[in-house]
Amino acid sequence: MGFIHVTVAALCCVVVVFVGFPLSSNAELDPSFYKNTCPNVSSIVREVVRNVSKSDPRIFTSLIRLHFHDCFVLGCDASILLNNTDTPTKIESEQQDSPNSNLRGFDVVNQIKTAVENACPGIVSCADILTLAAEVSSVLAGGPNWEVPLGRRDGLTANRTLANQNLPSGLFNLTQLKSAFAAQGLNTIDLVALSGAHTIGKAHCSSINSRLFNFSNNDKPDPTLDPSYLQTLRNTCPNNGPETNLANFDPTTPDTFDNNYYTNLQDKKGLLQSDQALFSTSDADTISIVNTFASNQDAFYESYKASMIKMGNIGVLMGKNGEIRKQCNFINKKLVDQLDLASVVPKKSLEEGIVSSF
């Protein structure tokens, strides 16, 4: 009898312990994860990004967007960085999917990885590099800083179909946006706060042309566009003009990470249909959130930081899952590891450490 009591009590303890443990691995990410193994990783990432920005000021926006596009497909596992390969497993790169066709910054991630590998070989995942690069980019663009939880590992595959399904389109209405974010465990405040990343960066004319000339197939512009802003955008993106022209997301302070994105929405100057939907959808619960962020930059920053951390926790691989990739564009291949790389790769490429994704 006593034995049964003890056993039942022990089982209860086990159950309590298991239930008490966070089932999601998120809680285990830790800003001090590399404290002993790669203590300078954040400053290494920052210095590479800062250097690149001297010749490519748009790199901040591109790196922030890369992290988002990584996390929405298979979680924040650096799957977005994988190239097409046939061996040892077939990988269909997510980069070829249409929502990803305009992504930039892959080579810069590779530069960062090389610098990090030089300091701490085999320690830091490409997924953590993407997350750190997004934070560093916010700061360098004049936005908020935060402690980045770390300890992600890199995935062993990519999923092009999911990239197509999960990534929201600039033509989405509010219901579609909310559902794309809800599918990733992100709520309406996350949607509005993270969309604030569109306070910097550019979009191709191909992303907005239908708003300017043929909204809802009626040969008229989107009625939620301010008329003078419409004219400005038509100058940048003429009808049947080059779809590769670029329009700034924020016509007021295009390169500064501030809360003008939200005042723009109030002024009917959101660039994408999906941006303006946050403010111009009748009776939407997002309107009051836009108004709060428009009038209070600190409130925006606080929500943005919290939502970036939440997004950075999506589907992370930790512990023994995944791997630490040697090169961000390829999973580690036993075969390649066993080869004498020096005999097949020119010395310069080895020193640069990385094969470009382009």
Ligand code: HEM
């Ligand atoms: C809410 C749903 C979202 C939609 C529909 C969306 C869509 C887009 C589109 C269509 C572009 C322009 C692509 C091009 O034409 O080159 C873009 C750019 C960008 N997006 Fe988003 N996005 C969303 C959310 C986000 C989030 C959550 C972030 C980051 C936290 C983000 C960061 C960016 C940045 C920084 C750029 C500019 C990139 C550059 O200049 O290279 N977006 N987005």
